[in-house]
Amino acid sequence: MKEIVVISGKGGTGKTSITAAFAMLAGRNAVIADCDVDAADMHLLLQPDYARSEDFYSGFKAKIDQNLCIKCGKCKQVCRFDAVQKIDDSYNIINLDCEGCAYCAEICPVKAIQMVEQNVGKWYISQIKSEAQMVHARLGIGADNSGKLVAKVKKEAKNISQETGKDYILVDGSPGIGCPVVSSLSGANYVIVVTEPTLSGFHDMKRVFELIQNFKLPSGCIINKQDVNAEISEKIVEFCTTNKIDIISKLPYDETFSEAMTQGKTIIEFDEENLKNILKDSWSKILLLTDTH
Amino acid sequence: MKIAFTTKGTEWDSPIDPRFGRTDYFLIYDEEKDELSTVDNTEINEVAHGAGPRTAQKLFEQKPDVLITGNGPGGNAATVLNQSGIKIITGAGAMTAKEAYDAYKKGEL
Amino acid sequence: MKIVIASGKGGTGKTTLATNLAYLLSQNCPVILSDLDVEEPNSGFFIKGKKIQEKQVFRMMPEWDREKCVLCGNCQRVCNFNAVIKLGEEVLVFNQLCHSCYACSELCPQNALPMKSYEVGKITEFEENNIHFVEGKLNVGEEQAVPLIKETIDFANNNFPSDILRIFDAPPGTSCPVIEATKDADYVILITEPTPFGLHDLTLAIEVMRELKKDFGVVINRYGIGNNDVIEYCKVERIPLLGKIPNMKKAAVAYAKGELLSEAIPEIRSAFNTIIQNLKVCEVFS
Numbered sequence: 001m002k003e004i005v006v007i008s009g010k011g012g013t014g015k016t017s018i019t020a021a022f023a024m025l026a027g028r029n030a031v032i033a034d035c036d037v038d039a040a041d042m043h044l045l046l047q048p049d050y051a052r053s054e055d056f057y058s059g060f061k062a063k064i065d066q067n068l069c070i071k072c073g074k075c076k077q078v079c080r081f082d083a084v085q086k087i088d089d090s091y092n093i094i095n096l097d098c099e100g101c102a103y104c105a106e107i108c109p110v111k112a113i114q115m116v117e118q119n120v121g122k123w124y125i126s127q128i129k130s131e132a133q134m135v136h137a138r139l140g141i142g143a144d145n146s147g148k149l150v151a152k153v154k155k156e157a158k159n160i161s162q163e164t165g166k167d168y169i170l171v172d173g174s175p176g177i178g179c180p181v182v183s184s185l186s187g188a189n190y191v192i193v194v195t196e197p198t199l200s201g202f203h204d205m206k207r208v209f210e211l212i213q214n215f216k217l218p219s220g221c222i223i224n225k226q227d228v229n230a231e232i233s234e235k236i237v238e239f240c241t242t243n244k245i246d247i248i249s250k251l252p253y254d255e256t257f258s259e260a261m262t263q264g265k266t267i268i269e270f271d272e273e274n275l276k277n278i279l280k281d282s283w284s285k286i287l288l289l290t291d292t293h
Numbered sequence: 294m295k296i297a298f299t300t301k302g303t304e305w306d307s308p309i310d311p312r313f314g315r316t317d318y319f320l321i322y323d324e325e326k327d328e329l330s331t332v333d334n335t336e337i338n339e340v341a342h343g344a345g346p347r348t349a350q351k352l353f354e355q356k357p358d359v360l361i362t363g364n365g366p367g368g369n370a371a372t373v374l375n376q377s378g379i380k381i382i383t384g385a386g387a388m389t390a391k392e393a394y395d396a397y398k399k400g401e402l
Numbered sequence: 403m404k405i406v407i408a409s410g411k412g413g414t415g416k417t418t419l420a421t422n423l424a425y426l427l428s429q430n431c432p433v434i435l436s437d438l439d440v441e442e443p444n445s446g447f448f449i450k451g452k453k454i455q456e457k458q459v460f461r462m463m464p465e466w467d468r469e470k471c472v473l474c475g476n477c478q479r480v481c482n483f484n485a486v487i488k489l490g491e492e493v494l495v496f497n498q499l500c501h502s503c504y505a506c507s508e509l510c511p512q513n514a515l516p517m518k519s520y521e522v523g524k525i526t527e528f529e530e531n532n533i534h535f536v537e538g539k540l541n542v543g544e545e546q547a548v549p550l551i552k553e554t555i556d557f558a559n560n561n562f563p564s565d566i567l568r569i570f571d572a573p574p575g576t577s578c579p580v581i582e583a584t585k586d587a588d589y590v591i592l593i594t595e596p597t598p599f600g601l602h603d604l605t606l607a608i609e610v611m612r613e614l615k616k617d618f619g620v621v622i623n624r625y626g627i628g629n630n631d632v633i634e635y636c637k638v639e640r641i642p643l644l645g646k647i648p649n650m651k652k653a654a655v656a657y658a659k660g661e662l663l664s665e666a667i668p669e670i671r672s673a674f675n676t677i678i679q680n681l682k683v684c685e686v687f688s
Contacts, residue, residue: 010442011574012413016599038575039410039606041599058341060482080503096581101503102482115482141576141610148341151315155338175412175574176441178545179342182367186312189386198658200417200444207442207542215364216383228651229658253651258597258627343484343499350487368543369496377489 001161002290003154005188007173007181008195009204014224015194017257017267018279019172020045024268025283027130030168033157034136035150035184037121042172045266048126048134056123056137058148060100060115062093068112075104075113118143123153125160133160147183150174154187168287177207185211190290191219192248197232205236209243218293220246222282225253246289249282251275296322296397297357297379298390303331309393311363311386314345314370320390321355330355345370353377361385361393361402403687404559404568406587410603412574415593415623415647418657420571421448422664422674428532432566436536436558438583439573440523440550443537447660451530459538459553460519461546463500464507466493470514477506477515486515498545523550525557534562547579555586567687576610584611589686590618591644597628601635608641619684621677624649642684645677 006022008015020042023032034042062083064075075091076084083097084104105113120143128134135157137149157169171188174180185191191212195205205221212219221240226233233250240247252274260270267275299316300307310316319332332351337344349370352360360379363386365371374381382402385393396402407420417439424435437443464477464486471493477486478493485499486506497520507515522544528535538554540547551573558568572583584590592607594600604620611618619642622632626649636643647653648669656666664671681687 010413011411038577039412039603041411041602044598044602057339078504078508099501099503100482101501101505103480103503103505103508106480106505106509139577141581141606141613143577147315147344148338151344152338178441183315186314186364186367187310187386188364196658198654199447199660200442203444204442210542214368217364225654228654232658253654255627255649258595258624261597261599262628264598340484343496346487346494346496346499347484350489353489369499372496373487373489373494376492376494 001158001167001169002189003169003171003187004190004192004286004290005171005173005184006192006194007184007208008175008193009177009208010195010201011175013194013196013201014257016041016172017045017261018194018222018224019170020266021268021279022283022286023128023132023170024130024266025280026132026168026170028132029166030132030170031157031161031166032128032132032134033153033169033171034134035153035174035180036172037137037139037149037153037174037180040136040138042134043136045261045264046128046130046134047264048124048128048136050124050126052125053122055119056121056149056152057117058120058143059118060102061095061098061118062100062102062104063114063116064091064093065112065114066090068110070110070112072109074107074109078103078107121149123149123156125156133164135160147179150180150183177211181208181211185215185217188217190286190293191217192222192286193219193245194222194224195236196225197223197229197236199232202232202236206239209245218289220248220286220289222248223250226250227252248285249278251278294324294359295355295357296324296359296361296394297352297355298393299360299362300390305329305391306389309361309363309385309388309390313362313366314348316348319352319355321357322394343369346373349373352379361397404570404586404588405591405686406570406572406584406589407591407593408572408580408584408607409574409593410576410607411594411599414595414600416574417444417448417571418623418663419591419593419621420569421445422662423678424449424533424569425662426664426671426674426678427567432532432534434534434536434558434562434566434568435571436538436554436568437571438538438551438554439571440538440540440547440554441573443539445535445571446537448662449528449530449533449535451528451533451535454527454529457525457557458521459523459525459550461522461549462502462504462517463497463520464495464515465518466495467514467516470512472512474511477510480505480509498543522546525554527561547573548582551579551582555583576606580610581614584616585614587616590616591621592618593621593623594632595624595628596622596630596632598631600628601632604632604635619644619680622646642680644680644684645673647673
């Protein structure tokens with residue numbers, strides 16, 4: 001079983017649309033994991049049935065038991081985040097500001113403060129239109145996006161692939177370069193970076209590549225909207241060559257992606273040939289590279 | 294020598310867990326005593342922050358000389374491991390613990 | 403007046419909108435533009451200028467004093483983030499995981515973990531004509547955006563006369579960094595694209611704005627692709643639609659090179675001017 005992870009660094013490069021296309025091409029032989037949990041969008045293209053859902057808990061917030069509280073104010077003294085407020089006569093925790101450090105709970109002389117784990121979202125297991133299984137999730141507002149939910153989604157996807165004997169897990173990774181991306185990448189066999197030839201796109205790609213190097217992972221690059229700037233496209237190609245990143249394919253700027261998305265379709269189900277062929281070739285190439293690395 | 298593996302199970306034929314920070318188990322093999330032991334790390338699934346250092350500390354307590362794993366530890370965990378002098382061997386992601394051990398002894402990792 | 407530009411989805415045009423609005427408004431009066439996407443600030447590609455000052459931003463982190471430590475392990479016990487680890491006879495502190503709560507430091511019986519300043523990033527101020535540009539940038543390897551976002555906002559608010567308009571370019575998404583960037587805004591502009599992804603992520607962003615009780619309006623970027631669902635949605639939800647920036651490949655080309663769209667393309671300049679007009683109509687500013 002091999003794990004293929006798609007990331008992008010910068011948002012808006014087309015990562016999710018392209019990953020969804022690969023999901024359709026992989027068909028039943030893959031389990032899909034949507035780890036872009038802060039703003040998950042794959043479900044808009046893959047029509048999951050939400051067959052199973054579970055609550056997700058992460059992060060702690062302090063809670064003061066007013067019955068036990070002796071109003072000594074020590075909690076407010078130690079809190080560095082202004083999360084303890086005195087309102088009328090009682091002390092209260094402002095949830096949005098509480099960082100979950102538990103300093104207040106530790107020093108409360110009457111143990112009136114408990115740390116409560118927060119229900120910050122849900123994760124789901126669905127069947128999607130390609131008849132494969134997909135694990136996805138949704139984080140609530142202002143939730144702490146550590147690597148935990150990403151790790152959970154990947155773990156469930158792995159379990160499913162083991163139980164059902166699938167050859168691949170295809171992961172739509174988190175954007176950026178923080179913990180959720182690290183969690184998206186760990187355990188990968190092959191990483192695909194989707195980028196665009198803009199100053200910001202190239203810049204973000206270089207930063208995300210540092211992470212990939214840390215894990216010593218084989219990787220490849222897809223340059224989307226490549227004709228928007230030939231010069232930067234060239235620079236990206238040079239960067240890849242120098243750093244031993246496979247160049248998987250280059251996609252032209254093409255609004256057909258948005259047209260297909262608007263109809264709730266991946267480009268594979270849409271009536272056009274050019275992008276479809278490039279993506280089919282890309283997917284074959286990715287499978288080959290994943291198996292040989 | 295004492296050799297540790299990140300694994301998905303508790304036996305010699307368990308597959309290697311390619312991750313470090315959120316690995317399910319450690320399998321520890323003491324060559325001199327020919328003893329196999331395990332450390333259960335599954336509680337890490339509940340941990341939001343700092344999985345790497347926490348897991349690294351658990352490993353440190355076992356005092357292995359070598360760690361054999363798949364992709365290698367992330368930044369924070371690597372700091373702990375380097376500090377503790379444990380030698381890190383990567384590349385065993387697709388093997389079982391036994392296969393990884395044999396490959397290591399043959400110098401293939 | 404503090405206007406924050408945000409979006410649920412990445413890549414919808416926040417930086418484009420922030421930089422162009424700042425540029426057009428600055429033709430008539432001074433403007434302060436701040437880039438709060440501290441992990442990856444991009445506004446600097448479009449607004450150049452003379453560097454005025456650079457300020458280091460610090461957080462307080464515990465620093466282990468080997469001489470005083472008796473290895474009791476209390477520090478590790480009280481840390482909820484696994485940022486302090488006792489390893490044999492050493493205590494390691496992980497700065498990226500530390501939330502600066504001071505618990506380990508203040509509860510150490512030997513005072514062996516005094517809090518010291520640790521640089522996490524920089525705030526740089528530039529000036530170009532009437533635009534004061536403030537950029538917050540995290541040092542590579544630092545992961546916590548929230549403290550630097552807060553410092554950058556404070557810098558923009560405190561270092562200039564209070565009657566100057568402030569525009570903030572927020573990071574994408576709906577989690578902690580965005581909350582920090584928008585919680586003190588007077589008005590939020592949400593920018594999206596008129597596609598299913600754009601609509602979906604817009605609704606997430608709107609949930610956040612409603613939770614924070616912010617006044618907000620919507621701008622549609624790349625108008626022409628996708629469908630009219632975003633427009634319909636705004637109508638039904640009674641959300642002011644401040645403007646539509648037309649979709650044009652040449653806009654992507656100009657953007658790629660770091661050009662300001664309102665300088666390069668007249669139709670787009672006119673779309674931005676309409677947005678400014680509508681902001682005045684909504685009494686966001688005069």
